[in-house]
Amino acid sequence: MFRFLSGFGSYWILLGKVFSRPEKPAIYYRQTMREFISLGLRSIGIVTIISFFMGAVITLQTAYNTENPIYPTYLIGLGARDSIILEFSSTIVALILAGKVGSNIASEIGTMRVTEQIDALEIMGVNSASYLILPKVVATVVFNPFLTLISIITGILGGWIVGTSAGVITSQDYVYGIQYAFIPYYITYALIKTVIFAFIITTVSAYQGYTVEGGSLEVGRASTRAVVYSSVMILLFNVILTQLLLS
Amino acid sequence: MIRAEHITKTFGGREVLKDITAVFEPGKTNLIIGKSGSGKTVFLKCIVGLVDIDEGEIWYNDVLFSNLDFRARKEIRKEMGMLFQGSALYDSMTVEENVRFPLDMFTRMSYEEKLDRVNFCLNRVDILNSNHLTPAELSGGMKKRVAIARAIALKPRYLFCDEPNSGLDPKTAIVIDELIREITEELNMTTIVNTHDMNSVMENGEKIIFIEEGEKCWEGNKNEILKSDCRLLNEFVFANALAKQLKDTSG
Numbered sequence: 329m330f331r332f333l334s335g336f337g338s339y340w341i342l343l344g345k346v347f348s349r350p351e352k353p354a355i356y357y358r359q360t361m362r363e364f365i366s367l368g369l370r371s372i373g374i375v376t377i378i379s380f381f382m383g384a385v386i387t388l389q390t391a392y393n394t395e396n397p398i399y400p401t402y403l404i405g406l407g408a409r410d411s412i413i414l415e416f417s418s419t420i421v422a423l424i425l426a427g428k429v430g431s432n433i434a435s436e437i438g439t440m441r442v443t444e445q446i447d448a449l450e451i452m453g454v455n456s457a458s459y460l461i462l463p464k465v466v467a468t469v470v471f472n473p474f475l476t477l478i479s480i481i482t483g484i485l486g487g488w489i490v491g492t493s494a495g496v497i498t499s500q501d502y503v504y505g506i507q508y509a510f511i512p513y514y515i516t517y518a519l520i521k522t523v524i525f526a527f528i529i530t531t532v533s534a535y536q537g538y539t540v541e542g543g544s545l546e547v548g549r550a551s552t553r554a555v556v557y558s559s560v561m562i563l564l565f566n567v568i569l570t571q572l573l574l575s
Numbered sequence: 576m577i578r579a580e581h582i583t584k585t586f587g588g589r590e591v592l593k594d595i596t597a598v599f600e601p602g603k604t605n606l607i608i609g610k611s612g613s614g615k616t617v618f619l620k621c622i623v624g625l626v627d628i629d630e631g632e633i634w635y636n637d638v639l640f641s642n643l644d645f646r647a648r649k650e651i652r653k654e655m656g657m658l659f660q661g662s663a664l665y666d667s668m669t670v671e672e673n674v675r676f677p678l679d680m681f682t683r684m685s686y687e688e689k690l691d692r693v694n695f696c697l698n699r700v701d702i703l704n705s706n707h708l709t710p711a712e713l714s715g716g717m718k719k720r721v722a723i724a725r726a727i728a729l730k731p732r733y734l735f736c737d738e739p740n741s742g743l744d745p746k747t748a749i750v751i752d753e754l755i756r757e758i759t760e761e762l763n764m765t766t767i768v769n770t771h772d773m774n775s776v777m778e779n780g781e782k783i784i785f786i787e788e789g790e791k792c793w794e795g796n797k798n799e800i801l802k803s804d805c806r807l808l809n810e811f812v813f814a815n816a817l818a819k820q821l822k823d824t825s826g
Contacts (some may be wrong), residue, residue: 352680444663447625451735452677453652455645 339535345457346465346531359463367429367464367530368471374428375421375475376482379412382420383483384490386411391496404497405505408487410514417479418518419566422525425472426558430533433464434554437537438547446538461534465527472526473519480518517573524569525562532558576601577733577765582621582631584614584789591617593789594631601732601765604756604779608770609786610811615769616660616737618786622767623655623735624648635733653681656726656764658736658755662718664710664725670697671706674725681729696724700754716747720754727758734759736768740775752778773812776800785811 350356390407437460440446449456484506491497497505533554540550577599584592591614599605607615620626622633624640633641635651643651664673674696678689697706700720710718719739726734736755740748752775759766768779776783780797785808793805800812 355679439666443661443666444659445665447620448657448659448663448665450625451623451652451655451657452680453649453655454680 338539342457342535342538343531345455346461348455348458350458350462351455356463360466363463363467364471367467368475371425371428371475372478374424375479378424379417379421379479379482380486382416383408383412383486386416387487387491388494388496391491401497402501402505402508404491405502406508409484409506412483413480413514413518417476417483418521418525419562421476421479422522422529422562423559426529426562427555429468430529430554430558431551433530433533434537434551435547437534438540438550441538441540442543442547457538464534465530468526468530469523472522476518476522520573521566521569524565528561528565529558532561576636577622578634579622580632582618583629584617584621584626585629591789592621595791597784597791599765599767600782602760602763603766603781604759605767605782606770606776606780607767607784607786608776610771613786614789615786619735619737619767619769623657653729654732656731656734658719658722658726658739660738660741662722664718664721666710669707669709670702670721673721674728677725677729692728696728700724715742716751719743719751723754723758727762730762732764734764734766736766738769740770740772745774748772748774749778755779
């Protein structure tokens with residue numbers, strides 16, 4: 329319990345250092361652009377592939393589980409759309425990014441810690457926490473909503489292609505289903521969740537990396553902890569945000 | 576000048592520094608020597624403020640550094656350069672970017688002026704035509720040289736070196752020692768070097784502090800070290816068979 333509280337306290341102290349005034353905004357801007365590429369653009373591939381196949385599977389499963397003459401077939405499109413927007417593209421993609429981006433951040437910062445690169449920054453008088461973490465937070469918080477939108481579009485497209493190819497739904501029914509009773513607020517809900525999950529992934533993983541002590545073995549452990557803790561926090565906040573935003 | 580007064584540091588109930596007092600003079604290469612685990616790296620990290628001290632005071636000229644907060648320390652830190660044991664070059668940057676980094680961060684120089692300064696520093700440490708290499712492409716000795724170039728880019732008043740010769744062959748180690756001594760004299764810096772390399776001690780030891788189990792046991796210079804009657808120091812200095820034989824021969 330003491331360890332948890334101590335860790336929780338030092339996490340907030342670290343955030344205090346992260347969100348202090350940048351020493352040289354131009355350098356931070358350049359770093360942020362690098363992080364957009366490293367953490368954002370380089371995640372498009374995996375998000376697209378996973379979203380396409382998940383959209384396809386959601387459509388097929390909805391079709392096979394609602395095989396009943398009472399249900400109109402366009403409900404398959406509607407079900408796939410809402411599953412993708414409400415849960416898959418925000419929460420599941422965030423869990424996938426916790427694995428990819430979270431471990432990347434923890435191992436990068438952890439390696440810098442054990443090889444004294446962070447000490448070298450501190451010696452120069454650079455606020456290492458802010459210099460290393462703030463650009464990552466900004467990049468993920470700004471870019472991840474785009475990843476979510478890409479995921480929604482690709483997921484729905486995957487459902488359409490595979491659903492119509494497998495013959496479980498006609499193209500007209502699917503398109504009608506994804507337009508039927510559409511609630512635009514669901515997109516807002518998904519994007520709000522994405523922003524908060526992006527913040528959790530980046531700060532929790534950065535904290536794990538920044539506080540590493542020891543050698544390469546510890547960096548590996550920190551990387552694993554980053555993924556586990558980020559994932560648990562995402563699931564916890566998913567419940568909280570769903571209650572707050574949809575009730 | 577740097578003064579460390581009555582420095583005490585404890586980790587988990589174990590006292591690693593016990594009431595150490597030392598003065599480090601400008602224009603000189605000041606050495607902290609001692610065997611591995613004696614506390615010299617902790618002492619150096621306390622002096623630069625990377626580790627907080629439990630008791631005592633660290634003075635940089637007439638500024639009580641140990642009482643300053645992070646923001647106030649920044650001003651003095653801009654006057655510090657440090658060479659780390661593993662060089663601590665930034666992996667994601669090229670040689671040029673590594674040396675330019677402190678200039679980017681703390682000066683308003685134009686790109687051309689910064690590039691001139693980078694090239695001057697790299698030439699000073701004999702690194703030529705390597706601006707676009709990454710740290711992974713450099714040898715151990717080259718990494719140390721680049722780290723020295725980065726450390727002197729802002730013309731610091733204080734230079735700290737944590738075991739600058741570790742992992743280097745004897746010849747390269749001597750070159751690095753000479754470089755540190757020359758740069759110290761050129762820039763009239765207060766340089767503190769942590770080492771357990773006796774070649775360094777005999778080359779650079781203008782002022783030497785010997786630490787054993789967290790305590791300062793001896794203070795002097797390279798001429799005095801061989802004549803000392805401090806038993807612990809003698810055990811350290813004459814640890815190898817050749818040195819023992821020489822001491823016995825010379826009486």
